[in-house]
Each structure stands twice: as C-alpha cells, then as structure tokens.
Amino acid sequence: MKLPEAFEEKMRLLLQEEYEEYLQCFEEPRHYGLRVNTNKISTEEFLKIAPWPLRPIPWISNGFYYDGDHVQPAKHPYYFAGLYYLQEPSAMTPASRLPVEPGELVLDVCAAPGGKATELGAKLRGTGMLVANDISNSRARGLLKNLELSGTGNLLITSEEPGRLLPHFPKFFDKILIDAPCSGEGMFRKEKKMVKAWEEHGPEFFSKLQRSIVTQAASMLRPGGMLLYSTCTFDPRENEQIIEYLMEACPEFEICGMEGYEGFVPGRPEFTEGKNPELKKTVRIFPHKMQGEGHFIALLRKRDLACQKPGDPDAGRTGGKGISRAGKQGTAGKKKLPEELDAFLGGLRTDIDPCRLEIREDRVYYMPEGMPKLRGIRFLRSGLLLGELKKNRFEPGQALAMYLKKEEYENILDLSVEDDRVIRYLKGETLEVEDLVSAGAKGWYLVCVDGYPLGFGKLASQVLKNKYLPGWRWMS
Numbered sequence: 047m048k049l050p051e052a053f054e055e056k057m058r059l060l061l062q063e064e065y066e067e068y069l070q071c072f073e074e075p076r077h078y079g080l081r082v083n084t085n086k087i088s089t090e091e092f093l094k095i096a097p098w099p100l101r102p103i104p105w106i107s108n109g110f111y112y113d114g115d116h117v118q119p120a121k122h123p124y125y126f127a128g129l130y131y132l133q134e135p136s137a138m139t140p141a142s143r144l145p146v147e148p149g150e151l152v153l154d155v156c157a158a159p160g161g162k163a164t165e166l167g168a169k170l171r172g173t174g175m176l177v178a179n180d181i182s183n184s185r186a187r188g189l190l191k192n193l194e195l196s197g198t199g200n201l202l203i204t205s206e207e208p209g210r211l212l213p214h215f216p217k218f219f220d221k222i223l224i225d226a227p228c229s230g231e232g233m234f235r236k237e238k239k240m241v242k243a244w245e246e247h248g249p250e251f252f253s254k255l256q257r258s259i260v261t262q263a264a265s266m267l268r269p270g271g272m273l274l275y276s277t278c279t280f281d282p283r284e285n286e287q288i289i290e291y292l293m294e295a296c297p298e299f300e301i302c303g304m305e306g307y308e309g310f311v312p313g314r315p316e317f318t319e320g321k322n323p324e325l326k327k328t329v330r331i332f333p334h335k336m337q338g339e340g341h342f343i344a345l346l347r348k349r350d351l352a353c354q355k356p357g358d359p360d361a362g363r364t365g366g367k368g369i370s371r372a373g374k375q376g377t378a379g380k381k382k383l384p385e386e387l388d389a390f391l392g393g394l395r396t397d398i399d400p401c402r403l404e405i406r407e408d409r410v411y412y413m414p415e416g417m418p419k420l421r422g423i424r425f426l427r428s429g430l431l432l433g434e435l436k437k438n439r440f441e442p443g444q445a446l447a448m449y450l451k452k453e454e455y456e457n458i459l460d461l462s463v464e465d466d467r468v469i470r471y472l473k474g475e476t477l478e479v480e481d482l483v484s485a486g487a488k489g490w491y492l493v494c495v496d497g498y499p500l501g502f503g504k505l506a507s508q509v510l511k512n513k514y515l516p517g518w519r520w521m522s
C-alpha cells in the first residue's frame with residue numbers, strides 16, 4: 047500500500063525502530079469487533095446464546111472479536127434486537143474509559159453514527175440524560191437509529207456546532223466525550239480511502255477544527271466533571287497538542303490516568319511546546335502493538351477551583367436557559383390523556399411519570415428529567431418516542447419497543463430464534479400465531495426473539511398485523 051511521504055516521515059519520527067513493525071501490519075488482516083449492549087443483556091448471558099465463536103478483546107470488558115470473513119452478525123435477529131453493536135475494537139476504548147454513572151448528564155459532541163454514544167447510553171441504564179450531537183444532519187439520522195435500536199431512552203439528539211449548544215448547556219454536563227473529526231491515520235489499514243482523504247485534509251486542517259470543538263465543549267462541563275478526548279489518528283498536532291491547547295485555554299483541566307492495558311502506548315509530551323510530563327497519561331493505540339486500529343485517548347477532569355460543598359452534584363452548574371436538575375413539567379402532565387394512550391400506558395409494567403409525558407403534533411414522548419428548553423437548537427429527537435396518536439387511537443412506536451424489557455409489557459409474543467416467523471416479522475409480513483395466543487386475544491403485542499423485544503404488532507383473530515418500522519426491515 048502506498049502511503050503519503052509526509053505521513054511516512056512523521057511515523058518514522060514517532061515510532062523510530064518500531065516503524066518497520068508498524069508497516070508490517072498493513073499486510074495483516076483487519077480485526078472485527080462486537081460490543082455487547084449491556085443495557086439489554088449481560089455479557090455472560092450473551093455469551094451463552096452467541097451464535098458464533100467469539101474471542102474477548104482483552105482491554106474491553108464487553109467487547110469481542112468475531113470472524114468477519116465468515117460470519118455476518120448484522121444479519122442475525124439478535125442484531126435487530128439491539129443486543130450488540132458492531133465496532134472496530136480500538137474504537138470501543140474511548141467510551142469504555144469515560145466513567146459514566148447512572149443518573150448523570152452526558153454529552154457526546156461528535157456522536158454519529160453512535161459507536162460511542164450507544165455505550166454511554168448503556169452505562170446510563172435508562173437514567174440521567176444523554177445528549178448526542180453531530181453537525182451532520184444526515185449522519186445524525188444514522189445516530190438516531192442506532193440509539194433507538196440500542197434501547198436508549200433518556201435522549202436528546204441534536205445536530206449543531208458545539209458553540210450553538212453552549213448557551214443552552216453552560217457548565218451543565220457531568221461527563222463529555224469528544225470523538226473528534228480527524229485526519230484518520232489510524233484507519234489507513236481498515237479503509238484505504240482514508241489515505242486519499244488525508245491528502246486533501248491533513249492534520250493542520252483538523253487541528254484547527256479540534257481546537258474550536260474542545261474549547262466550546264469544555265465550557266459545557268461542570269466543575270468536577272470529566273471529559274474524554276479521542277481521535278483515530280496518530281499526529282501530535284491533533285492529539286497531545288490539542289490537550290495542551292485546552293489546558294492553556296482552561297487551566298482548571300488536569301489529565302487523569304485511565305485503566306491501562308499492556309498494549310497502550312503513553313502520550314508524547316516531547317511533541318508539544320510545553321512538554322508537560324502529565325501528557326504521558328494519555329494513550330496511543332498502534333495496530334502493531336494491539337489487535338485493533340490506531341487511536342488516541344485523553345481523559346481529563348475539570349477541577350473545581352471555586353469553593354464547593356463536598357457531595358453537592360449541582361455545585362458549579364449554572365443552569366443555562368430554564369435548566370434545572372428537577373426538570374420541567376411535560377405538556378401532558380396536567381392534562382387528561384387520550385383514553386387509548388392512558389390504557390396503553392396502564393399496561394406497561396414500568397414506572398411512567400405523567401409529568402414527563404409530552405404530546406407534540408400527535409407524537410407522544412417521554413422526556414428525560416432536566417431537559418432544557420430547546421428553542422433555537424436543531425434537534426432530531428428529544429425524549430423517547432412512545433408512539434403516535436391517530437384520531438385519538440394510540441399506536442406504540444419502534445423506539446418504545448426497543449426500550450422495553452420483555453417483563454415490562456403485558457402482551458408478549460415470544461418467538462424462538464429458530465422460528466421462521468422471526469425473519470418474516472422483521473421483513474414486515476403478517477403472522478399467524480394461533481399456537482401462541484388464545485382465541486379471543488387482541489390488541490398490541492410486543493414481539494420478542496428469545497425474550498428480547500423486536501417491535502410491536504396488532505393482534506386480531508390470532509393473526510398479527512405487522513407494525514415493524516418499515517425503514518428498519520430485514521432485506522434479503
């Protein structure tokens with residue numbers, strides 16, 4: 047493979063005697079990774095039902111290698127049930143090293159198509175709020191699908207420059223992940239077209255963009271919060287130098303250590319102006335050191351330089367436009383709900399706080415607590431889309447199906463993965479289910495595969511009318 051000369055020169059400088067070893071890895075095959083969605087299934091349970099051999103990715107607790115030349119995990123009903131996400135192994139590292147806890151307010155600044163955001167959502171376990179942003183509207187659509195498929199509910203998906211989010215979320219988030227747009231040097235082996243893109247827009251181009259993204263994002267982090275910066279490139283101008291720039295612009299930031307792994311290579315302070323030895327706590331992943339592509343990861347904490355009562359989670363948070371941890375009341379909170387919606391919600395075996403329901407143009411949403419007013423922000427989704435009111439009838443939606451656990455809904459049609467009706471359901475066909483329901487049964491049923499929800503269907507006369515989202519259907 048022909049690499050650009052300037053890139054080769056830089057890598058020689060960066061790797062020295064290891065350079066030949068690095069070049070060798072271009073002759074080796076790429077690695078395929080699968081990350082278990084622990085929001086839906088534990089890693090142990092998934093390993094019991096996994097349809098193909100899997101090998102642990104040693105530095106990711108829920109990550110596994112699979113043989114991508116012989117199996118297609120994206121063509122399996124468990125994929126449609128959101129039990130896992132397919133992701134390059136090194137790319138699993140950033141979200142795994144940002145310590146997100148349930149109940150936190152989390153921002154993924156450059157989130158599409160959702161490789162990291164889906165893991166951050168899983169760590170929140172349906173609590174707190176995940177704001178997933180991407181400047182590209184078309185890419186944000188893919189992000190929306192992936193987050194809904196993963197069952198993430200407490201959600202806001204925006205498509206903005208971070209600077210436009212800032213007035214709404216000053217010092218707001220507990221955790222922020224910036225997986226920055228970059229020159230992609232770490233992906234040269236996996237995607238040859240990245241080399242051409244690098245020739246058009248290299249590290250200088252991206253470092254300007256990264257500087258502006260990190261400083262804007264940093265202002266949205268509350269004092270005491272943590273920020274993880276990552277790229278899939280090697281160049282210090284996009285890595286250590288960005289962290290140096292951020293720490294100069296915002297001196298309250300300090301670099302933190304993270305859970306290590308023998309293949310992680312410490313950052314290189316000598317490639318920065320200030321040569322701060324703390325930069326050694328940042329991490330580079332090289333493909334000749336580990337079974338994964340190239341990455342850079344830095345974890346930082348924003349120290350609280352002002353006086354703060356210990357244990358006060360709101361200390362330092364300024365609150366932005368109408369933001370408070372208590373949240374604002376949903377529009378449906380005080381009103382009487384349409385009868386069919388009320389009956390449907392009554393059938394859910396999970397706590398629904400009526401104050402968090404919002405009805406907008408016939409769509410019913412369940413809003414996260416603490417959702418700010420969104421005036422002026424381009425967003426694709428705010429809250430969990432429960433379904434639609436159609437002439438006062440209520441039709442539950444796909445996002446709700448993916449959010450629910452089997453035991454959280456009363457009417458279940460649970461099919462075994464061996465049952466050919468699973469694929470027929472995913473293709474949008476009507477199903478005969480007289481073996482599974484009694485003669486008089488009717489209404490909305492949650493279709494599951496081996497106990498994991500796939501979508502809704504409407505039952506009448508032992509026939510299930512298919513309500514699987516057309517855009518998500520199984521293509522043969």
Ligand SMILES: C[S@@+](CC[C@H](N)C(=O)[O-])C[C@H]1O[C@@H](n2cnc3c(N)ncnc32)[C@H](O)[C@@H]1O
Binds near residue numbers: 185
């Ligand atoms: C490396 S990709 C993100 C991959 C994603 N985190 C994942 O794990 O699936 C970088 C993303 O940044 C987005 N982007 C580029 N410039 C941006 C900006 N100024 N603000 C927000 N997002 C931006 C791109 O559209 C792209 O989707």
